[in-house]
Amino acid sequence: MTTIKQEMHECLTNNILHFWLDRMVDNxxxxxxxxxxxxxHVVADSEKGAILNARILWAFAAAYRVLGDHRYLDAALRAKEYILNHFIDKEYGGVYWSLNADGTPKDTK
Known part of the structure; x- marks a missing residue:
């Protein structure tokens, strides 16, 4: 019989995190x-949101901290670099709410 901890580990690693690594990385x-x-079906030209990207960063950083899998560290670093390079308004400070698929600001408020 499996424990809830085992079930959650299985769901996290083989379902949730695997999905994001396998399907949602924009190469x-x-x-x-x-x-x-x-x-x-991935909508490749869809906007990218600041909240989603911050959650991706948090989820993979937490997964790496707990599980030690370097794929999760790589994903967290990918999210961090993307946030720093695209979501941060270098002229006025703050964070763009959303970006176009190509990483240019969509909503600058």
Whole structure:
């Protein structure tokens, strides 16, 4: 019989984190894709949101801290670098709410 800890570990590593690493890494324009539709198709030209990217950074950093898998560290660093290079407004400070798929600011408020 499995424990809840084993079930959560299995779900996290073989489902949630695996999904993000396998399906949502944007190798064309950097960072992570911003959307997948209801038919499990990535929408490559979808906007990328600051909140989603911050959550990706947190999730993979926490997963690396607890599980020690370097793939999670690499994903966390990818998210961090993308946030620093694209979401941070270098002229006025602050964070852009959303970006176009190519990493240019979409919503600058």
């Amino acid at each position: 064309e324009q950097g960072g992570f894709y911003g959307r997948i539709d209801g038919n499990d």
